[in-house]
Every structure is written in structure tokens, then in C-alpha cells.
Amino acid sequence: MTHPLTRSNPDRRVRSFGARLFVGLQYLLPQHALSNAMFWLTRRPWPVLIHWAIRLYVRIFRVDLSEAAEPDPRAYPSFNAFFTRRLRADARPLPSQSNAIACPVDGRVSRAGRIHNGALIQAKGRDYSLAALLGGDPSLAALFEDGLFATLYLSPRDYHRIHMPIAGRLRQTILVPGRLFSVNPTTAAAVPDLFARNERAICLFDTRAGPMAVILVGAIFVGSIETVWSERLTPPRAQAIRVDDAGDEGPSLSRGDEFGRFNMGSTVILLFAANSAHWEPQLQPGTAVRCGEQIGQLQRDRLPAGSKP
Template sequence: MNFSLLRLLCRTQQAAFVTLQYLLPHHLLSHLMRGLTRLRIGWLKNLLIERFIRLFNVNMAEAAQPDPRAYPDFNHFFTRALAADARPLAVGEGNVICPVDGTISQLGRLEYETLFQAKGHRYSLPHLLADHTGAVRTFQDGSFATLYLSPRDYHRIHMPLAGTLREMIYVPGRLFSVNPTTVSRVPDLFARNERVICLFDTDAGPMAMILVGAIFVASIDTVWHGTVTPPRRKTVQHWDYRQHPVHLQQGEEMGRFNMGSTVILLFGKDAVTFSDQLAAEGHVQMGQLLGSCANS
């Protein structure tokens, strides 16, 4: 079989995979997955965890609890804590650290109110931010980083900078997969999927951390609210923390995905310069240097 035919078959399979996602009942499947990952039937949860470790080559030596059988259910394993010394933080004046383990999907500057998703696809800042007028103005011509968490990655999310929470917004939506194949083929994917927008004040100015849901991501948690979704709502929900501020230190856990997904970081214009060692498709770990504050 020649190379051209193999490439055609691969493209056909990818197209079929993406097309199927338009037809699947995203939220029903995620609800079922949520139930499965919380079953506490000993032999079943052990089987699921051990197969998952082998399939995705998970490094349990980094976990605070390295024994797979010690977890009460699959979700506790999936959201496992790391050993204290597993992710040293790139501390330093003005440093911005990576909030997650994962792969850089894209990073760079916004073109006014437009973000780059993948080759051939861009999406709008107002749509991503659910038309929050103040936040849209804040991040026009700013910087963004889109970080994809694969199934094998550590799934807790940490603060890139010390910050004070201002607002949290839940935006209902679809649950398309956020893997590279789907991101390259579904227009406006990150602005279509369910998401939780967290707006902070930091030493670099305003910062948004957007936790994007995906198929089989049955739940998104934050440390100050607990589980934000489910339950799933049909309208945008808003929480204002300015009268009851939540302060988080750099590197402190701010949330987690119960199953994997994507984090999008937003900074204001000229607020942050990303490290020139980083590029799309590069692997990153929580705590490594992501960039620096322009005012440092």
C-alpha cells in the first residue's frame, strides 16, 4: 500500500471520527462516564485503573500515592495528587509558571479579538468570554496560551501567578473532544464547548483561566466552589467574588478536571512575554517557566 493511500485512509478515519461527534449525545455520555468513574466495586475499579495505566503509560512513581489499588475509585486515581517534589516551581520575580501538565496547542498574541485555534480555524474572544464586555476589552490584543491535557497527564490545575479571584462564569455548551484531530476540524470549538471562566487580578494585571469541558469530562471543580458542573445549566451563570475575595498563591491548586480537557490562559496587552523556548505541540509540565511579566 503506498503512502498516499495510507494518508487518504487516515484522513477519512479522522473525518468520520469528527463527524460522529456532531451526532453523539455529549452530555448523556459524560453523565454515564461520571457514574462509571465513581464506582467502588473493587475488582472493577482496579481493572479500569490498571488497564488505563498500561494503555497511556502513566508514571505512577510521580504520584503521592503510587499504589493504583489504594484509590477508592477511578476518579480519585485520575485526579491523583503528585509527590511533593515531582513538580518544582520556576519561582522568580515576574515569572509566570505553567498551570498544568500537557501539550501546548497554541500560544501567542490575539489579533484584536481573535484567537488562533488551529490551521484554518480562528475564533472570537467575545464568544469565548460569553460576551462579558469588560473582560473582552481587557484582553483585546493580549496574549493567550491553550494547553491540552491528554489522558495520561496530571489533571489538577495550578495558579501561574499569585492572584485574587474577581469573577467566575459558567457557560453551557457542547462537549466536543479537544484532542488535536478535533481541534483542527471543528470551527470555534473552544467557544462552543461548555466552560468555566475564572477572572483574576495578578501582578501581571487581569488574567483569565478558562477551563474547557470535553466529551467524557463529567465534572469541573474549583477549590473555592467545589463542583461547578454538573449540574449542567441551560443559561450562563455568574458569581461575583469582589466582596468576598479568594486569594491564591503562585503554584497553588485552583481546580481540576474529572477526566481530561483544556485550559486557556488570557493576559492583557503587553502584560506577559512567553518564553521563546515554547512552541505549539511542545510538552509542558506544571511549574515550569511559561513566561514573564512585562513589568518585572
């Protein structure tokens, strides 16, 4: 009789081969061309086809349209309009505590913790460089040394607008060109320096707790990244690092305000400076999170007296 563990080994080998094949193909695919094609396709106003595709997508990924401001799938003029749908105003309440950090997205925690020796955790046994993530700028990386990071993965079923974790004023937007690997857990575990290799928009804010970065990481089929202050950042695809300084005229946003969106899904990385905040204990790998829920707290001794959230 075959031992049960022996019977399971072929299944594990098949899964491992499938994962390697999935990741390996991504090195060969024309990532940007496919993403540009997806950008075009998801904006076509083809009513019959679009409504069929949305209904199929809702069924496959179990999307909860009851939370949407527009719950009728037939009301969306394009697939992208559905994908970037707004939620009802009461769907994601903010924390009551003034020093609470609100989750900026719906998704799952990939990794969260402290930045140590200039490195962040990408996956089990795989680290990557803070400076590389921030476009190779050592002075920018120094702002977050020994600080906190949280990597939040947005799956296809999730809400894809991004909201402010705390109040802040935009200081700088940095667009870093790169690859467009998938950012799902399988690829994150296999591709070295994934988040520092993919195209990304680094949004740097001044806050009452010090500097905060919200990094929007692109991925394959992410046809576009947008912010409320500059509308579409991509496409067109940047060929070199582009820095837009907001100066003293940068927009000030309150906690919970929408500030960006992914047109198709990806990953958000939060960075806080050392001694400015701490994460809630439940912020562990694999944990589901919802936009607006409390994921951490600002250190009270860093808040000016009488300051408002």
C-alpha cells in the same frame, strides 16, 4: 513499479477518512448524556473492576505513578480518585524568578501567541472570537485585547489538577453552557469555534500584572469540573450563562496553589492583558509542558515596587 508516493496516498486517505468519521460522529453523539454516564461510572466503588481498569489504563497510556503522592494503584477507591490523583509535594517545583509565569498544568501546547483583532488561533488556518470564548461579553473581551493567550491540552496520561500561574485574587467565575466536543488536535483542526462552543468555566483573577483569565474547557467524557472555592461546577449542566461575583471576599491564591481539576481530561486557556507579560520562545505548538515550569514572564515595569510573587 508503483511510485513510493503513490503507495502512501491510500494510507493518507484512510487516515483522513478516519479523522472525518471521528469528528462527524461527535455531532451525532449524545455528548452530555455520555459525559453524565461517565461521571457516574468513574465514581463507583467496585474494587476488583476499578483496580483492573486502573492497571490497564496505566499500561495503555504509560502513566508515571512514581510521581503520585499515592503510587499504589490499589489504594484508589474509584477510577476518578486515581484520575485526579495528587502528585508528590516535590514533583513540580516552581520557577525561582519572582516574575515567572508557571505552567498551570501538565500537557501540550496547542497554540500560544498574541490576541489580534479580537481573535485567537485555534489551529492552523482556523481562528475564533475572544468575545465568544468569554461568553459574548465585549467588556470582558476588551480587558484582553492585544494581550496573550496560551491553549494547553491535557491528554489522558496527564496530571489533571490545575494550579495558579501567578498569584491572584478571584474576581469572578463565569460558567458558560455548551457542547462537549473532544478537544484533541484532530477535532480542534476540524470543528469551527470549538473552544467557544464547548462548555467552559471562566475564572477571572486580579493580579499585580492586571487581569488574568484561566478558562477550563469541558469536553466529551469530562464528567465534572471543580474549583477549590466552589467545589463542583458541573454537573448539573448549566442551561444559561451563570456569573458568580466574588467581590472583595474572593479567595487569594499564591503562584502554584491548586485551584481546580478536571474529572477526565480537557483543555486550559490562559489569557493575559496587553503589555503585561510575554511567553518564553519555546512555547510552540506541540511542545510538552509540565505544571510549575516557567512558560513566560511578567513585564517588570508592570510590577509595583517591593511586590512579592
